[in-house]
Amino acid sequence: METITTIAALRQALRQARREDQTIGLVPTMGAFHEGHLTLMRRAKAENDIVVATLFVNPAQFNDPEDFEKYPRDDERDAALAAAEGVDYLFTPAPAEVYPKEFDTVVVVRALSERLEGASRPGHFNGVSTVVAKLLNIAGADRAYFGEKDWQQLQLVKRMAADLDIPTEIVSVPTVREPDGLALSSRNVRLTPDQRKAAKVLSSALSDTQAIADTGVQDAYQLAAWLRQTIEVQPGAKIDYAVVVDPETLQEIDTIENGALAAVAATFGKVRLIDNRLLNPPIGPGLRR
Numbered sequence: 001m002e003t004i005t006t007i008a009a010l011r012q013a014l015r016q017a018r019r020e021d022q023t024i025g026l027v028p029t030m031g032a033f034h035e036g037h038l039t040l041m042r043r044a045k046a047e048n049d050i051v052v053a054t055l056f057v058n059p060a061q062f063n064d065p066e067d068f069e070k071y072p073r074d075d076e077r078d079a080a081l082a083a084a085e086g087v088d089y090l091f092t093p094a095p096a097e098v099y100p101k102e103f104d105t106v107v108v109v110r111a112l113s114e115r116l117e118g119a120s121r122p123g124h125f126n127g128v129s130t131v132v133a134k135l136l137n138i139a140g141a142d143r144a145y146f147g148e149k150d151w152q153q154l155q156l157v158k159r160m161a162a163d164l165d166i167p168t169e170i171v172s173v174p175t176v177r178e179p180d181g182l183a184l185s186s187r188n189v190r191l192t193p194d195q196r197k198a199a200k201v202l203s204s205a206l207s208d209t210q211a212i213a214d215t216g217v218q219d220a221y222q223l224a225a226w227l228r229q230t231i232e233v234q235p236g237a238k239i240d241y242a243v244v245v246d247p248e249t250l251q252e253i254d255t256i257e258n259g260a261l262a263a264v265a266a267t268f269g270k271v272r273l274i275d276n277r278l279l280n281p282p283i284g285p286g287l288r289r
């Protein structure tokens with residue numbers, strides 16, 4: 001694996017691959033690799049000749065300076081893990097390489113960037129869409145891989161790629177979880193043991209919501225209220241949102257009969273975590289799946 005820090009050098013390396021008709025898979029990340037990231041890399045490796053992972057803690061998507069400051073970083077360990085997964089190029093640009101002094105453009109995906117994560121983290125998604133547009137342009141990859149844990153981000157990236165005619169296929173990868181259900185996240189390492197135990201409520205409340213839907217409940221508001229209450233009663237959890245929405249637009253819906261996404265965000269101490277689950281509509285009144 002080669003570590004590359006400049007846009008020109010990455011373009012040069014990939015030009016050669018493209019000349020040889022090799023396919024390129026891109027895995028954008030902010031580092032502190034866990035099994036979720038490694039799963040994206042493995043999938044990219046299985047489906048492409050060349051894999052580029054990017055490691056850039058993007059200042060533009062942090063609205064909370066302490067979150068940026070405390071974001072876990074371990075570049076050496078990350079490089080070893082990426083190499084072990086067969087990543088060909090690890091792109092680790094400095095902020096000035098991505099945002100030179102004269103930089104003056106923002107990519108905005110309007111409706112999708114406003115709700116949920118966008119409402120709680122103002123400016124966050126403009127930072128994400130701008131940097132992802134740049135990474136997709138720099139790599140010119142055939143496919144780019146994103147995790148379903150960040151579901152709203154995934155929908156936003158899909159919308160942006162379609163709207164801007166970016167020819168890279170956006171591939172979604174299911175959420176990798178701890179044995180107790182907690183979605184893997186780089187921020188999990190900042191949880192105390194008690195917070196870690198409490199954080200399990202996110203995934204268990206999502207599973208229980210599906211179980212309630214399975215009993216025949218289709219009302220999205222009723223399911224969301226139940227989801228919210230389940231998290232609220234967990235000591236140590238401070239809820240941000242708990243919703244049942246359209247999986248593509250993330251807009252409110254009345255019923256889950258055509259499919260729905262349950263999405264949650266909550267803070268445990270100073271650590272803010274998110275999770276989501278697609279809800280299957282009930283198969284029939286009173287029938288269990």
Ligand SMILES: Nc1ncnc2c1ncn2[C@@H]1O[C@H](COP(=O)(O)OP(=O)(O)OP(=O)(O)O)[C@@H](O)[C@H]1O
Nearest residue numbers: 029030031036146147149150175176184185186187
């Ligand atoms: N548990 C997971 N399963 C699958 N993909 C994941 C998981 N966690 C993160 N990813 C994906 O990895 C990519 C890089 O994410 P990122 O580096 O922000 O890691 P992260 O664990 O989401 O960190 P954090 O949640 O603390 O920001 C994103 O596409 C993200 O959706």
Ligand SMILES: CC(C)(CO)[C@@H](O)C(=O)[O-]
Nearest residue numbers: 028029030058128131150
């Ligand atoms: C997609 C991404 C790498 C953009 O900075 C980031 O939001 C992430 O790690 O999910």
Ligand code: BAL
Nearest residue numbers: 030061062124150153
């Ligand atoms: N994993 C999404 C990037 C972020 O939380 O900033």
